[in-house]
Amino acid sequence: MKKTLVALMIAALCLSATTAAPKKAKKAKAKVTKIGVVQLLEHPALDKNYQGFVDGLKEAGYVDGQNVKIDFQNAQGEQANCVTIAEKLINDKDDLIFAIATPAAQAVANLTTTIPVLISSVTDPESAKLVKSNEMPGTNVTGTSDLTPCAAQMKLLKKLLPEAKTVGMLFCSSEQNSRFQIDLAEAACKELGLNYVEMTVSNSNEIQQVTQALCGKCDVIYSPTDNMIAAGMALVAQVCLENKTPTIVGEEGMVDAGGLATYGINYYELGKQTAKMAVEILKDGKNPAEMPIQYLDVCDLKVNAETAAALGITIPENL
Numbered sequence: 001m002k003k004t005l006v007a008l009m010i011a012a013l014c015l016s017a018t019t020a021a022p023k024k025a026k027k028a029k030a031k032v033t034k035i036g037v038v039q040l041l042e043h044p045a046l047d048k049n050y051q052g053f054v055d056g057l058k059e060a061g062y063v064d065g066q067n068v069k070i071d072f073q074n075a076q077g078e079q080a081n082c083v084t085i086a087e088k089l090i091n092d093k094d095d096l097i098f099a100i101a102t103p104a105a106q107a108v109a110n111l112t113t114t115i116p117v118l119i120s121s122v123t124d125p126e127s128a129k130l131v132k133s134n135e136m137p138g139t140n141v142t143g144t145s146d147l148t149p150c151a152a153q154m155k156l157l158k159k160l161l162p163e164a165k166t167v168g169m170l171f172c173s174s175e176q177n178s179r180f181q182i183d184l185a186e187a188a189c190k191e192l193g194l195n196y197v198e199m200t201v202s203n204s205n206e207i208q209q210v211t212q213a214l215c216g217k218c219d220v221i222y223s224p225t226d227n228m229i230a231a232g233m234a235l236v237a238q239v240c241l242e243n244k245t246p247t248i249v250g251e252e253g254m255v256d257a258g259g260l261a262t263y264g265i266n267y268y269e270l271g272k273q274t275a276k277m278a279v280e281i282l283k284d285g286k287n288p289a290e291m292p293i294q295y296l297d298v299c300d301l302k303v304n305a306e307t308a309a310a311l312g313i314t315i316p317e318n319l
Contacts, residue, residue, distance in 0.1 A: 033068040033096075033282060036089030038108060040101035040121075041077035043231040044253025045146075045267045049100055049121050052271020053278070060279045075104060077204075077231065082107035090115060096278060099143075101227055102128050102177045109141050116281050116288050119143035120274045121267070123177035123225070125293050134293040142288040144274045145295050146177075146225055148250050148264045150184035151191075152299070153222070156263045157248045158192055159316060160303075161220050166195040168218030168245075170211065170236070172228040173200035181224035181250065207232040208239055215243035225250035225264070233257035237307070246311055252302040260313070261303040265296045 037053075039046055050072070054064065062068040071089065075081035086107040089097050096116045099105040105119040109130050120143050125131045132138035134145070157164065167189055171178035182198070189196045199214045201207050207229070214221060221240060223229045229236060230253060237258025240247050249259035251267065273294055280286040303315055 030067065033062065034092065034094040035068060035070050035278070036092060036094035036097045037070060037072045038082060038085045038089065038097070038099050038104045039072070039074050040082065040104045040227055041231055042074060043227065043233075044256065045225065045230060045251045046100050046121055046227070048253070048267040049146075049271040049274075050098075052268040052273075053098060053120070053275045054271075055268075056272035056275025057278060059272075060275065060283075062279070062282070077228070079103050079107070083111075086111050096282060098274070098278070102130075102175065105130055105141070105143075109139070113140055115140065117141045117143075118274055118278055118281070118288075120270055121146045121225075123147050124180050127180060128176055131293065136290065136292065138289050140288050142291040142293060143277065144270050145293050146251075146265055146267065146270060147295060148181065148225055149299055150181050150224065151188040152263050153248055153250070154185055154188035154192055154194070156261060156301070156319075157220060157222065158194070159319065160248070160261060160313065161246060164194070164219040166197060166218040166220075168214040168221040169196055169198040170214055170221050170223045170229060171198075171200055171226045173202050175226055175228065178224050178226040178229075181226075185222055185224065201228060204228060204232050207235055211236050211239040212243070215240060215245040218245070221245055221247045223247065223249050223254070223259075230254050230257075233259060241307070241310055244311060246307075246313060252300060255302045255304045258307055259304060260307050260311070261301075263299055263301050266298070266300055269298075270296055 064070045073085040082104045090112050098118045099108045101121045105122050108117050126134045130141050169182050197217050199210050201210050233254045234257045246260045249262045251264045255262050
């Protein structure tokens with residue numbers, strides 16, 4: 001009887017070990033890459049920048065909801081929100097943070113020196129103190145610049161509006177990227193024999209009044225890739241149309257909103273280019289400190305035919 005009981009116990013133990021084996025053989029779950037995104041505010045250029053980034057990641061095999069989790073946060077144009085969002089993404093221990101527009105990039109860069117940070121829609125990362133130099137960042141921050149061809153935009157202005165004498169510079173006083181572009185545009189004006197006058201806004205509530213005042217001081221208004229003006233471009237275009245004042249702008253989203261024309265970069269492609277840099281960091285282990293800031297080398301000409309017709313402007317055939 002004892003031998004029989006011993007045999008039964010051994011058999012039971014063997015059966016238990018056999019049934020438990022598959023549990024030990026289960027594969028560990030594949031790691032999901034975490035990417036945090038902070039975007040300054042909603043407007044077409046920044047939205048396209050983000051979408052290009054997501055699509056570029058997807059083309060490289062990083063699909064949101066599958067092997068990557070993208071935590072998108074919009075700061076609604078508030079610097080304080082940028083800081084709060086940056087703190088959240090850092091506390092979440094994301095593998096990489098993507099910051100869209102200068103204030104968003106500065107908020108993140110000021111709070112972490114360890115998490116890789118990719119920036120985009122930043123005109124000059126070096127002067128914004130995000131990197132030690134655009135050629136060799138030397139920090140955990142790198143990415144793409146949205147520097148537009150300001151001199152070429154002034155030449156476009158001259159072709160479209162040969163009778164124009166004075167250019168009104170409209171931008172937000174607190175946006176460093178806009179100041180950088182305005183300086184380039186003003187230097188181009190001097191070379192082309194154009195006069196210029198500056199007027200700035202500090203918040204969106206001032207856009208209508210300042211634009212109205214500027215229309216009375218110039219023949220044409222120029223606004224670079226300024227986030228505040230871009231977000232309020234429909235209002236700017238309305239005021240300018242009422243005053244028969246054309247606008248040359250920094251990017252195509254502003255043309256879609258009623259601006260006359262631009263010669264500028266494609267923000268969707270800029271986002272895709274940034275995604276390629278993300279893959280190099282996440283997959284190939286590249287160090288942001290050694291990755292130069294990248295630029296788009298192709299620009300697009302865009303003219304709003306309806307705005308041109310309303311202002312009685314004829315588009316030259318060579319454009």
